[in-house]
Amino acid sequence: MKNVIKYASILLVAAMSFTACDDWMNAEPQGATKTADQKKDAAAANPTAAAADISAIYAQFIQLYAGLGDLGYTRHNDFGYAAICMFMEEQGQDYVSANIGYNWFNFSDFTKNRDNTLTTTYGLISHLVWNEYYKIIHACNNVIEIVDREDPGAMRHALSQALAVRAFCYLQLAQLYQFTYSDATKSLPCVPIVKDRMPAEQQEANPRATVEEVFTMIKADLDYACDSLDGFVRSDKGYVDQAVAFGLRARANLIMQNWAAAAADADKALQLSGATPLSIAEAGVPGFASASAHNVLWANIVVETNDIVQTGIINWPSHMSSFYGDGYTSVGATRWISSNLFSEIAATDVRKGWWLDENLSSPLLDAPGYNAIKADIIAQETPYQNVKFGTGDGSTSGLGAAAADWILMRAEELILIKAEGLAKSGGDGAGTLAAFVQANRDPSYNIGAHGLSIEDEIWWQRRVELWGEGFAWGDIMRLEKDIIRSNSSNWPAEWANQDITGSVNRGVLLWRIPQAEIEANRGISEADNNPFVAL
Secondary structure (H helix, E strand, O other), X not given: OXXXXXXXXXXXXXXXXXXXXXXXXXXXXXXXXXXXXXXXXXXXXXXXXXXXXXXXXXXXXXXXXXXXXXXXXXXXXXXXXXXXXXXXXXXXXXXEEOOOOOOOOOOOOOOOOOOOOOOOHHHHHHHHHHHHHHHHHHHHHHHHXXXXXXXXXXXXXXXXXXXXXXXXXHHHHHHHHOOOOOOOOOOOEOOOOOOOOOOHHHHOOOOOOEHHHHHHHHXXXXXXXXXXXXXXXXXXXXXXXXXXXXXXXXXXXXXXOOHHHHXXXXXXXXXXXXXXXXXXXXXXXXXXXXXXXXXXXXXXXXXXXXXXXXXXXXXXXXXXXXXXXXXXXHHOOOEEEXXXXXXXXXXXXXXHHHEOOOOOOOHHHHOOOOOOOHHHOXXXXXXXXXXXXXXXXXXXXXXXXXXXXXXXXXXXXXXXXXXXXXXXXXXXXXXXHHHHHHHHOOOOOOOOOOOOOHHHHHHHHHHHHOOOOXXXXXXXXXXXXXXXXXXXXXXXXXXXXXXXXXXXXXXXXXXXXXXXXXXXXXOOOHHHOXXXXXX
């Protein structure tokens, strides 16, 4: 691999540079710790200083080695939320990766990946994901606990962002540790709720809250954010504004089967943001790496000085972009679409070009700006390999290429939420879907071409449109879909027959609470964990 030895040397000497941004509130002379009331008084006296705590929330999304203190050593799949998205995609049916030593995301094996111990690769991943979300929640609570919700004053927008991001984290966790929200699951155990101002002794004996309790908090946090972010103008798309809050509530309402509300919130997010989908021409070049695009509402902003970029190889372009010649994709740790899903995409659909065809060809490789570098993408080109994701600056190497933003919410997702919400509440979901696809992806689109119900057609569109962006697992859980790998020719043999259909072995879909959490939290015993289910 180009530059792997160079970057490995960097990693051996690099020190952790991330510093918690809430030190201004915690520090007292002689090492004393401020109480919640003292923090509250400090914030009231200097509300602009709270911006440091808000920055800490968003910094956690792109932190290098967030699990270092828990795991004891570094891992090249420990680079924040984008890595979690790759873990989520790996577990489904449409996102295929090579089973080789250079692949740090070999997470497709259901016979192993429910291990929750710290003694195996799969168990380590379980801890990484759990820790990432709860560390972000902790950063959110640091802000929430110092603000009076009834009279937030100048801290209103800071509080609202913290509540929105906390809701986002619990929304993600809920889709991993219990089946989707429904009348049948409301009383089932989900995940522990860690709130602001929760005493340490309560956190140390904190049982799993029910699905209903988790979603009640999610909804309350997002309701507050949607109302209170009115008038907030953010400095960049890395922050949650009112449009993003409505988009997050649209996601929550979709899971909670509040169909009309989901459609209305998605539409409101589009109106407030002014975000519009990529045109056919714009979707015809590698991209999805810049927050500046007009279809992006929210993203993790990544710059060359960030630790994940400085490593060269521990960032999402290294593991995802076929154009990044300095990373893991350059030695064959590539990402493919399943051959079955690829075969269903019409030749007239611009998204067909987001992957190489059977002849290793894609129109995206001839796009202006990319035709000159197409010969420089990985030497081990294979059919169905993705060329959807570009690099930070469109080049094939260097810090600029590695400094790619990770998109968290874009207009196309919201349009698909709106279509689904309308379709399931008696509205014109079909018309909304057809208008989007015909104008922005495939002028020849026939909504009945796949012979699917409107609900399944929208899911099919989500599978193609949002491929690789971290939504696949949530959709499988939310829609209670089967996982079928055996109908595709390019799944590695050891995983190809791990189909999950009907109710048989469906318990394998639930993640297991990490061993370290059970050991540290007296409120959860091994008996309280999701059971291990073998295929």
